[in-house]
Amino acid sequence: MHIEVIPVEGLPLIHQGDDLAEMICKLVAFEDGDVLCLASSVYSKAHGHTRLLDEIVPSANAERIAQKTHEDPRFVQAVLDDTTDVILEDPFILSETVTGHVGVRAGLDHSNVEDGMVVRLPPDPMTAAAGLRDALRVVCGKEIRVIITDTCGRSFRRGQAGVAIGWSGMTAIRDFRGDHDLFGHTLEITEEAVVDEVAGFSNFVMGESNNGIPAVVFRNCPQWNGHDDLHFRRDEDIIRQALGKN
Amino acid sequence: MHIEVIPVEGLPLIHQGDDLAEMICKLVAFEDGDVLCLASSVYSKAHGHTRLLDEIVPSANAERIAQKTHEDPRFVQAVLDDTTDVILEDPFILSETVTGHVGVRAGLDHSNVEDGMVVRLPPDPMTAAAGLRDALRVVCGKEIRVIITDTCGRSFRRGQAGVAIGWSGMTAIRDFRGDHDLFGHTLEITEEAVVDEVAGFSNFVMGESNNGIPAVVFRNCPQWNGHDDLHFRRDEDIIRQALGKN
Ligand SMILES: Nc1nc2c(ncn2[C@@H]2O[C@H](COP(=O)(O)OP(=O)(O)O)[C@@H](O)[C@H]2O)c(=O)[nH]1
Ligand SMILES: Nc1nc2c(ncn2[C@@H]2O[C@H](COP(=O)(O)OP(=O)(O)O)[C@@H](O)[C@H]2O)c(=O)[nH]1
Ligand SMILES: [Mn+2]
Ligand SMILES: [Mn+2]
Ligand SMILES: [Mn+2]
Ligand SMILES: [Mn+2]
Known part of the structure; x- marks a missing residue:
């Protein structure tokens, strides 16, 4: 068939x-x-399941990682917030999410969304x-x-x-x-x-x-x-x- | 469409x-x-692109790895023969082949073939x-x-x-x-x-x-x-x- x-x-x-x-x-x-x-x-x-970068206050840890990945520390904080285990910090954050999925930047996405907003994976x-x-x-x-x-x-x-x-x-x-x-x-x-x-x-x-x-x-x-x-x-x-x- | x-x-x-x-x-x-x-x-x-296990003489290295993977040393030798770089030896051999492909057992297969024969990836x-x-x-x-x-x-x-x-x-x-x-x-x-x-x-x-x-x-x-x-x-x-x- x-x-x-x-x-x-x-x-x-x-x-x-x-x-x-x-x-x-x-x-x-x-x-x-x-x-x-x-x-x-x-x-x-x-x-x-989106976040506004303007509403995120990065932690010291997010600031530290953002230095290495050359990303916005607020974006890194959003990634960490959706991460249960960081597998790699750089050259990109590779992390496990709450479901056991392993993905780059915990699957967070800048694309196909308004400026200043990030799209999370469905929690x-x-x-x-x-x-x-x-x-x-x-x-x-x-x-x-x-x-x-x-x-x-x-x-x-x-x-x-x-x-x-x-x-x-x-x-x-x-x-x-x-x-x-x-x-x-x-x-x-x-x-x-x-x-x-x-x-x-x-x-x-x-x-x-x-x-x-x-x-x-x-x-x-x-x-x-x-x-x-x-x-x-x-x-x-x-x-x-x-x-x-x- | x-x-x-x-x-x-x-x-x-x-x-x-x-x-x-x-x-x-x-x-x-x-x-x-x-x-x-x-x-x-x-x-x-x-x-x-197949090999008969009976025609393969395992090297000392193949014998050594076969001890760890619990496989036929002749099969391990066939895997090594198709391998350009061993990435992991056990619990299974993970290797790179000549094309740059990375696969378990260099892609060699026992399935869907006569007993005593192994199928290689197309070289x-x-x-x-x-x-x-x-x-x-x-x-x-x-x-x-x-x-x-x-x-x-x-x-x-x-x-x-x-x-x-x-x-x-x-x-x-x-x-x-x-x-x-x-x-x-x-x-x-x-x-x-x-x-x-x-x-x-x-x-x-x-x-x-x-x-x-x-x-x-x-x-x-x-x-x-x-x-x-x-x-x-x-x-x-x-x-x-x-x-x-x-
Ligand atoms: N019609 C429509 N298509 C969208 C929208 N957002 C994304 N897409 C399309 O959906 C597909 C996958 O988008 P992508 O951002 O790669 O989603 P992801 O793979 O889930 O991260 C692409 O064809 C996009 O153009 C939307 O809001 N409306
Ligand atoms: N008709 C036919 N099907 C075969 C033969 N060998 C394998 N298959 C089928 O091809 C599919 C893929 O076989 P598989 O051994 O998994 O191939 P591989 O994924 O390339 O290692 C399965 O549906 C098998 O049943 C064959 O000699 N004849
Ligand atoms: Mn995505
Ligand atoms: Mn996509
Ligand atoms: Mn196969
Ligand atoms: Mn198959």
Whole structure:
């Protein structure tokens, strides 16, 4: 069965208070089982997960780090406020957020928002995704699966790619444990981060900059089974442990 | 414009000497501009980039590492033979290959191949992708873009995801440098690893195990501009430098 990938065109600039479910349903004839990927930046703007730099007083620690990263200390303070563990301080802040997500500058963003404002990641992205799913069900009567995405850097490979920040109606990981390959061997690779693979392709369709496409629909996308343990715990992450020693 | 994602169903078990372009063109009515993603394992099987464990004599170094990873020393030797730099030895070998790709066990695979055989990554994946593209043009007369993929682990996030190993007819990175956001600001995120985002979604459609879908076609997939510097150089990779200190 062919999968269809449909960019949601025609959304305006999003502001706090906008009803995303209402706006998106006007532009998409949803079908049951569709997957909707939504840029976290747009979710956060609609829900007021933004901060004004003018209202932030940087700590001494933020001032110290800002010297190294050449950033506004108030912005660094906003990053620290959303950080549960600083993994690297420079050349860029790499930090863990409350959900276990590891991202540059805790996922805080200057782009596609008014001057002097920063966009945070949704502080509770799983509840955010579930809430959007419920709202879509109310507005259009369809059972939609939802992924909230962000554009994120990686190790070893240049260039950012989209990843899943929150999701609802699916598991993050497709679990192949117990499956066999074409020759009957037990599989070595058993956990596929499907939610990131879908988020990644949606991020390609969204684009960065002024493309104006913060939402993408996947139709006829297969279902899968698995679990939601998408983030390594600190103590099981080999790379993180090695970094921690420095 | 909707993008269509089409799994290529009906390919048999692939063996050395099989003509992949011929076989795939029998199953797909290609259109100019289609993107074909092909699993590297299948490319390598068709082109004989496999090794028999029985023909490998492990070095003392391979024996030493195999003690730590609890693997067959001959398999470890095969990994070392495809490795230009060992980044981690255990709990799993993480190594750089000749192309700059960083992967667990240098991308060597036991799965979906006869017992006692290992599948290597294509040793020259850019030429491999270009050769497949040329062959497809000869067989079906269409201009196809090609990505050769592998399933690969990541830092910080659990679960494997598909990445691009070789590509032809596109650049790896979409370059947004000089672009502006919806408010006219210069973009901070300027390089998107588009080829990995497409490879990742194809990997989801392929699945692991015995799904039997090593090829996926993307139709109406936009074009982009950029460059092919997908892999960080050793000296510009912050994470790698931190790891190297241990
Ligand atoms: N229509 C519309 N598009 C937006 C808005 N904000 C961002 N976008 C678009 O959504 C996509 C992703 O935006 P980006 O800022 O990269 O979001 P992030 O990846 O979640 O940080 C791009 O195509 C942007 O142009 C908005 O308020 N309205
Ligand atoms: N038809 C067919 N499918 C294969 C063959 N080898 C692997 N596959 C399928 O191709 C997909 C990817 O296989 P995998 O071994 O994970 O490849 P890798 O990601 O490149 O290492 C899965 O759906 C496999 O079932 C083959 O020889 N013939
Ligand atoms: Mn962002
Ligand atoms: Mn983005
Ligand atoms: Mn593989
Ligand atoms: Mn695979």
